[in-house]
Amino acid sequence: MTKTVILGVIGSDAHVVGITILERAFEAAGFDVVNLGVQTSQQDFADAAIDHDAEAVLVSSLYGHAKQDCEGFHELLLEEGLEDVTTYIGGNLAVGQDDFEETRRFFRNLGFDRVFDSETDPEEAIEALQADLDMRSSEDERERKTIEA
Numbered sequence: 598m599t600k601t602v603i604l605g606v607i608g609s610d611a612h613v614v615g616i617t618i619l620e621r622a623f624e625a626a627g628f629d630v631v632n633l634g635v636q637t638s639q640q641d642f643a644d645a646a647i648d649h650d651a652e653a654v655l656v657s658s659l660y661g662h663a664k665q666d667c668e669g670f671h672e673l674l675l676e677e678g679l680e681d682v683t684t685y686i687g688g689n690l691a692v693g694q695d696d697f698e699e700t701r702r703f704f705r706n707l708g709f710d711r712v713f714d715s716e717t718d719p720e721e722a723i724e725a726l727q728a729d730l731d732m733r734s735s736e737d738e739r740e741r742k743t744i745e746a
């Protein structure tokens with residue numbers, strides 16, 4: 598079954614090239630992509646995930662304000678009943694040069710399932726999402742069988 602991902606650039610960020618490339622790469626890999634474009638609010642991500650019954654939300658941020666823009670995002674997803682949606686973030690996630698492992702830890706602590714830097718090849722994120730969603734559907738399948746049994 599085709600899996601739907603929501604893609605967008607969060608906050609006031611207007612960098613569009615990265616998500617355009619990601620949109621094409623995820624589509625070519627067989628995903629249904631809903632591209633919300635630039636300057637997308639947290640609520641817009643949540644609304645789109647509900648409207649399209651999405652499996653994943655991919656957040657992009659390039660301009661250095663991702664930390665502020667993503668505060669409270671996972672609390673909002675929880676409030677909206679979207680706790681099962683897989684969330685990734687990628688791009689230039691901090692201002693200037695910093696230790697990416699620290700940045701990754703920060704965003705993992707916010708609730709993102711995976712965190713990617715701006716050097717990430719889209720294929721890497723696609724393979725990760727395929728693996729994460731396959732894992733999730735086999736867990737669901739196992740759960741269904743246990744309930745049915």
Ligand code: B12
Pocket residue numbers: 609610611612613614615616618619655656657658659660661662685686687688689690691692693694713714715716717718719722
């Ligand atoms: C073009 C550009 C602009 C253009 C954007 C035009 C447009 N509409 O897209 C303009 C001139 C408008 C602009 C403005 C600004 N910019 Co600018 N911009 C760039 C630049 C030169 C290229 C960005 C780009 O298109 N890259 C090409 C694409 C293919 O790569 P990408 O965006 O990195 O995306 C890839 C990866 O990051 C990754 N990825 C991205 N998101 C995600 C999400 C997920 C889930 C995954 C898995 C992967 C992933 O995959 C993408 C595809 O391969 C970069 C510098 C650079 N070389 O990156 C600065 C840069 C991003 N800009 C920067 C800044 C500071 C700004 C401004 C704040 C400047 C200012 N003071 O006004 C403003 C912000 C305006 C705003 N509201 O957003 C900084 C950010 C610094 C930081 N984060 O620490 C950078 C890094 C320049 C720098 N070295 O200082 N910018």
